[in-house]
Amino acid sequence: MTRLLQVSEVHKYFGGVRAVQGMSLNVREGQVLGLIGPNGSGKSTLLNLIAGVEKPTKGAISLDAQRIDRWPAHRVVELGIAKTHQIPKPFLAMTCRENVAVAAMFGSNKQKDLREALGTAGRVLALVGLEDKADVISSNLTVQERKRLEFARVLGTGARILLLDEIFAGLSPEELRDAIALFMKVQEEVGFGALVVEHVMRAVLTVSEHVVVIEEGMKIAEGTPREVVENPAVIEAYLGAEATHAST
Amino acid sequence: MKRPKIRSPGPTLWGIGVFLIVLAGAAPWTPVFLLTVLVQLLIYATLAYSLNFITGLTGYVSFGHVVFMAFGGYALGFGVGTLNLHPVVGVALGALVGLALASGIGLVTLRFRGVYFAIATLVVAVAALYIVLEIKELGDGQGIYLNIGFEPLSWFYTIWVILAIEVALTYWITHGRIGYGIRSIKSDEDAAKTIGINAARVKLVLFAISGLFAGGAGGVYWWTLSGVFPYQAFDLNFSLQMLAMVVIGGMGTLLGPLIGAVAVYIPSYIFLTIFSGFQFIIIGLVVVLIALFVPEGIVGSLRKYIPEIRGILE
Numbered sequence: 060m061t062r063l064l065q066v067s068e069v070h071k072y073f074g075g076v077r078a079v080q081g082m083s084l085n086v087r088e089g090q091v092l093g094l095i096g097p098n099g100s101g102k103s104t105l106l107n108l109i110a111g112v113e114k115p116t117k118g119a120i121s122l123d124a125q126r127i128d129r130w131p132a133h134r135v136v137e138l139g140i141a142k143t144h145q146i147p148k149p150f151l152a153m154t155c156r157e158n159v160a161v162a163a164m165f166g167s168n169k170q171k172d173l174r175e176a177l178g179t180a181g182r183v184l185a186l187v188g189l190e191d192k193a194d195v196i197s198s199n200l201t202v203q204e205r206k207r208l209e210f211a212r213v214l215g216t217g218a219r220i221l222l223l224d225e226i227f228a229g230l231s232p233e234e235l236r237d238a239i240a241l242f243m244k245v246q247e248e249v250g251f252g253a254l255v256v257e258h259v260m261r262a263v264l265t266v267s268e269h270v271v272v273i274e275e276g277m278k279i280a281e282g283t284p285r286e287v288v289e290n291p292a293v294i295e296a297y298l299g300a301e302a303t304h305a306s307t
Numbered sequence: 308m309k310r311p312k313i314r315s316p317g318p319t320l321w322g323i324g325v326f327l328i329v330l331a332g333a334a335p336w337t338p339v340f341l342l343t344v345l346v347q348l349l350i351y352a353t354l355a356y357s358l359n360f361i362t363g364l365t366g367y368v369s370f371g372h373v374v375f376m377a378f379g380g381y382a383l384g385f386g387v388g389t390l391n392l393h394p395v396v397g398v399a400l401g402a403l404v405g406l407a408l409a410s411g412i413g414l415v416t417l418r419f420r421g422v423y424f425a426i427a428t429l430v431v432a433v434a435a436l437y438i439v440l441e442i443k444e445l446g447d448g449q450g451i452y453l454n455i456g457f458e459p460l461s462w463f464y465t466i467w468v469i470l471a472i473e474v475a476l477t478y479w480i481t482h483g484r485i486g487y488g489i490r491s492i493k494s495d496e497d498a499a500k501t502i503g504i505n506a507a508r509v510k511l512v513l514f515a516i517s518g519l520f521a522g523g524a525g526g527v528y529w530w531t532l533s534g535v536f537p538y539q540a541f542d543l544n545f546s547l548q549m550l551a552m553v554v555i556g557g558m559g560t561l562l563g564p565l566i567g568a569v570a571v572y573i574p575s576y577i578f579l580t581i582f583s584g585f586q587f588i589i590i591g592l593v594v595v596l597i598a599l600f601v602p603e604g605i606v607g608s609l610r611k612y613i614p615e616i617r618g619i620l621e
Contacts, residue, residue, distance in 0.1 A: 112500075131500075132501055133500050133501075141501065144497075144498065144501070164488070169503075212502060216502050
C-alpha cells in the first residue's frame, strides 16, 4: 500500500510568534515534494511538527488517515516517518556503520539482531556512497560526509516518508551536482516519499515533482518547479516587489 | 568484512568473574579484619556500578544516589527492627525501596538535562534527610538501632551476590541492542529520539535499576553497622564518593567502577585511620585532575591510548 502523509490546516505558535499558520500539504510514498521559502518562514518548524519533535497548536497531521500529531518523536519514526537534522547530529563516538545500525535497530525496521542491523547499515552506506567510511568514527567526517550520514541514518530506520532538512546546503557546485545525482538514484531505488526543505533552488527544483512555497508560515504558491519559479508572488517573496516589476 | 563479536562474554567479564569467584572461595579463610575491609570494598563497588548505570552510561550526573542507599538502610532497619525479618530479606526490601524511589524520582528529575538534572538530584538528596527526620516509624530523627550480630560472612555473601548480578546486568545491557540505544542517548539525545529510541523510557529504566542496586548496597552497609542513623545515612559524601569512583575508573565501562572503587576506597580507608576528613580533600583533587586531564578515567584512557587492549576491555 502506498503510504500517505497528510498535513491539514496546521498552526504552530511560540508565544506571540506565529511560526506556522494553517499549512496543508500531502506527501505520497514515492513522491518528492519540495518546500521552499525565505529564512524564518516556518519550514523547519513544519518538519519538526510532522516528526513529532514539536506539537502543533492547531490542526491535524496524519499518516494513512491515522492522526499522529500528538505522538512522541520515537513513535512517529516507528510508523515510518524520519527526519534529518539541519545541522547533522551523528553519534560522534560511533562508526558510520554503527550510526546507521542503531537506526535500523530502533526505527521502523526494528531489527533485533545486531548482525542483521550491521548488515543493513553496510548496504545503506554503500547506497549513499559512504561504504569506504563505514568503519570510520563519525567525529572524523567532513561536513558533507556528515550530511550523507544523516541521510543514511534516516534510510536505515526503514522510513517510507523522509523529512529532509537542507541536506544540500553548504556544498560546492561539484559536490552539489554529485549530491543531487546520488539523491535521485537512491530515491528511485528505495522509492521513498520525501518532503525536502531546501534553500538551494537548483537542488530543490531538480529533485521535486511538486513544490510548495511558504512565507510567514503560510502557503503562498504551489505547483511544478517551473510554475513556481515563474509565479510573481514567489519572486516577490524572495527578491522584493521591485524584482517582480523588473521581470515583467 | 571482519564480523564484530557479539554477546560472547568478553575477557573483562571473565576476569571480573574469576576475581569474584576467587574472593567467594577465599572468604571463609580470610581473617575477620580483612574480611570486613573486603565487605566495605564490595559495597562501594556495588554503589559505583549502580551509579554507572545512569551517570556512566547516559552521562546524567546524579548526586541523589545517597538517598537510595539511605532508604535501603532504613528499609533494612524497619524490616528487621519492626517486622522482625531476616537481614537478608531486609536487604532485598531495601533494594525494592531503592527501585521504587528511583522510579518516582526519575520520572520527575529525568525531564531535566545536564546541570539541571544534577541540581534536581542534589535538591532531592538534601530534602530527603529532613523528610526522614520527621517520620516517627523511621526512628523519629534518632535513627534505628538494630540488635543483630556481627556476621561478616553473611554480609560478604549478600553483597557478593548483589555485585555479581549487577556486573552481569551491566554487561548484558551494554553489549546488546539496547546498549547501542543507550550510547546514542549519551551521544545526542535529540538525534536518538528522531531515529526511534524511546529515550525517556530507557533513562527511567536505567535510573530504576540504579536505585535497586544502590538500595541493596545501602541495606548491607547499614546491616554491617547494626543500625541506621539519619545524618550519617544521608551524608552527601556517599554520593561524591560514588561519582569519584565512576569518574576515576571510567564512565560507562564494565571494569571502570570496580577499578574506581578500589582506587577510591583503599586510599580513603588508609587516610581515614590517619586523620578523618583529609581523604575527601585528596579524592576531590584527584577527581579534578582526572576530569581535566584524563576525562575518560582509567579504563577509558587505557582503551584510548593502547588500542591493542581495546578488545580486552570491552
